[in-house]
Amino acid sequence: MADNELLAKSAVLQRLKRFFDVFQENMENYPYVVDLHTGVTMVARRMVEYFALPGEIVTDFHDLWKPLIYSDDLPKYESLLEEAFDSGSSASYDLEYRVKNSDGQYGWVWGRGSTSYDESGQPDFFVGVIMRMDWVLHADPVTGLLNRYAFEMDLKNVVERAEEENAAGAVITVGLDNFHILYDTYDHAYSDSVMKEIGVSIANVLPSHLNLYKLDGDSFAIIWPDVTPDEIAIIFAGIQICLRELKTMNDKVYFSASAGVVFYPESGYDTRALYRYSQAALQMAQQRGKEQLSFFSHEEYQEWLKFTNLQRSFEDSIERGCEGFLLYYQPQVDARTQKLIGCEALLRWQEPTGEIISPVVFIPILERTRLIVPVGSWVVNEAIRTCKEWQKYLPGFEMSVNVSLCQLETFDFHSVVEEALTRYDLPPECLVLELTESQSVSNWDFVNDQFDRFRKMGVKVAMDDFGVGNSSLGLLKNFNCDIVKVDKVFVDDILVSEFDRKLVKSTVQLCQGIGMTVCIEGVEEKEAYEYLANECDVDVIQGFYFGRPEPKTIFEQRFQK
Ligand code: C2E
Ligand code: CA
Ligand code: CA
Numbered sequence: 001m002a003d004n005e006l007l008a009k010s011a012v013l014q015r016l017k018r019f020f021d022v023f024q025e026n027m028e029n030y031p032y033v034v035d036l037h038t039g040v041t042m043v044a045r046r047m048v049e050y051f052a053l054p055g056e057i058v059t060d061f062h063d064l065w066k067p068l069i070y071s072d073d074l075p076k077y078e079s080l081l082e083e084a085f086d087s088g089s090s091a092s093y094d095l096e097y098r099v100k101n102s103d104g105q106y107g108w109v110w111g112r113g114s115t116s117y118d119e120s121g122q123p124d125f126f127v128g129v130i131m132r133m134d135w136v137l138h139a140d141p142v143t144g145l146l147n148r149y150a151f152e153m154d155l156k157n158v159v160e161r162a163e164e165e166n167a168a169g170a171v172i173t174v175g176l177d178n179f180h181i182l183y184d185t186y187d188h189a190y191s192d193s194v195m196k197e198i199g200v201s202i203a204n205v206l207p208s209h210l211n212l213y214k215l216d217g218d219s220f221a222i223i224w225p226d227v228t229p230d231e232i233a234i235i236f237a238g239i240q241i242c243l244r245e246l247k248t249m250n251d252k253v254y255f256s257a258s259a260g261v262v263f264y265p266e267s268g269y270d271t272r273a274l275y276r277y278s279q280a281a282l283q284m285a286q287q288r289g290k291e292q293l294s295f296f297s298h299e300e301y302q303e304w305l306k307f308t309n310l311q312r313s314f315e316d317s318i319e320r321g322c323e324g325f326l327l328y329y330q331p332q333v334d335a336r337t338q339k340l341i342g343c344e345a346l347l348r349w350q351e352p353t354g355e356i357i358s359p360v361v362f363i364p365i366l367e368r369t370r371l372i373v374p375v376g377s378w379v380v381n382e383a384i385r386t387c388k389e390w391q392k393y394l395p396g397f398e399m400s401v402n403v404s405l406c407q408l409e410t411f412d413f414h415s416v417v418e419e420a421l422t423r424y425d426l427p428p429e430c431l432v433l434e435l436t437e438s439q440s441v442s443n444w445d446f447v448n449d450q451f452d453r454f455r456k457m458g459v460k461v462a463m464d465d466f467g468v469g470n471s472s473l474g475l476l477k478n479f480n481c482d483i484v485k486v487d488k489v490f491v492d493d494i495l496v497s498e499f500d501r502k503l504v505k506s507t508v509q510l511c512q513g514i515g516m517t518v519c520i521e522g523v524e525e526k527e528a529y530e531y532l533a534n535e536c537d538v539d540v541i542q543g544f545y546f547g548r549p550e551p552k553t554i555f556e557q558r559f560q561k
Helices: 003-009 011-025 045-051 061-068 071-086 148-165 179-185 188-205 229-245 271-288 298-319 359-368 372-390 413-424 444-457 472-478 498-513 526-535 552-560
Strands: 030-035 041-043 092-100 106-117 123-132 169-176 212-214 219-225 257-264 293-295 325-334 340-350 398-403 431-435 460-466 483-486 517-521 540-542
Touching: 003 011, 011 030, 011 041, 030 045, 030 061, 041 045, 061 071, 061 092, 071 092, 071 106, 071 123, 148 169, 148 212, 148 219, 148 271, 169 229, 169 271, 179 188, 188 212, 188 229, 229 257, 229 293, 257 271, 271 293, 271 298, 298 359, 298 372, 325 372, 325 552, 340 359, 340 372, 359 372, 372 398, 372 413, 372 552, 413 431, 413 444, 431 444, 444 460, 460 472, 483 498, 498 517, 498 526, 526 540
Parallel strands: 257 293, 340 398, 398 431, 431 460, 460 483, 483 517, 517 540
Antiparallel strands: 030 041, 030 123, 092 106, 106 123, 169 219, 169 257, 212 219, 325 340, 325 540
């Protein structure tokens, strides 16, 4: 029957309809009322339009509504509704599910409703309301998954309930390791479609009672009550397998994900903190490399906070011309004459409190964030300027500067060095570039090409930390350098170990035999120096015995002697 016919038949319905119209006008969501005696249902006008229902008054609402519900969500809907009708006056239904709209697209809705009963205890009315998730900002527009807003609401509800019941669970954030490559390479419509596929794949791996939420950027979240680390590890492995099977255009990009996990109540019941901790654990996982699963710990978090704060300070510092960074200089002496011939420039960071921070702490942060590139350029300029200044005390004075692999990989590193040499008028022969992480070089042709350009100009190239890590001999064969800096581990025990004495001696002979200059680092004692100079005939010594790294003004006092 059409709306008008039904209305004309019943004065009660007419009155009810007037009430309902005022009611629906004042509501953002879509209300509907089912008369359970007759089946006559009043549906909000905007709900009729949005879901293409046949009219505002219908007699068979549930038969019209059910076919619009996404098939996976239908069983849950039906069983909840049955409960709401069957189980007495307090029953209500409350469910998030997907419904097809007039465009044929499925969207998430949040449906709530309950039944009222008449004097004889018979079901009287069912009053329901449908909220569109995209309205209450629940659905992520790209993936259709629940979004960050929904995540925050659910997390609050789940954790509050857990606190009441003394229950446990986990918050997991999953981040894609290399999605940005796709995002930077292809158009956004394409990367959006891949993101959607990724969302579906991850959701499929999860147990069916869990929701997958899409957070900002390329991360997802899961709230998992009552779960063990092992269960999480299994699902995490499943996610990797699914992602690996997902290939993109031309099969060029393969995806992987890392995840951070925090457990409640171990880390408290404060939802904001839990979310922050899971994000931090994810970032820690990603810093460790790809496909990492990281469980939150307070100790690691404190470390991570320190790192993050430092990183922020570095970014500010770089904006202000590397203010706060300092160079210390450590003397290098001719092993035979003990005369000062040069120094190594060693970076320091000074906290606003005045505390000086060691490069062992912050160089890894600068490298990981690539901030070493601007800071490294500052080092080059500062060191070359100082070297030129000191040549007036000691002509030919040499300056060694550390270079990270990622500096070498930037297209303008060569011109940064060349311009600094010209600007401060330093002869290129007085500059030594030390490659600090030869262990991690995978493309020696590239590195040699880069350094050969410097060597042609007259700049010398050194291999730093020889003997640390594996296959140093292999490095000698791969790397075209002029100087080998033998690491402190070679000299630490030469005063107590005959073997170490023989080892360092043959190492020096080997390097010199193939035409390298040998500089020994970490010499702290007179006897060690004497053995190295007299028995091993090394070329250069750098170590605390001749001087620690010192600020510029202190180092300058050496020239007055
Ligand atoms: P490195 O290049 O091997 O520098 C030598 C390190 O050994 C310095 O530590 C120095 O203080 C220490 N050392 C020298 N002689 C002795 C000794 O006799 N005994 C002991 N116990 N230690 C000695 P520092 O200054 O803490 O620097 C650590 C590392 O940080 C450097 O190792 C280098 O890899 C890195 N670094 C420093 N400045 C820079 C920079 O400007 N750029 C890059 N990329 N790395 C840098
Ligand atoms: Ca060095
Ligand atoms: Ca070294």
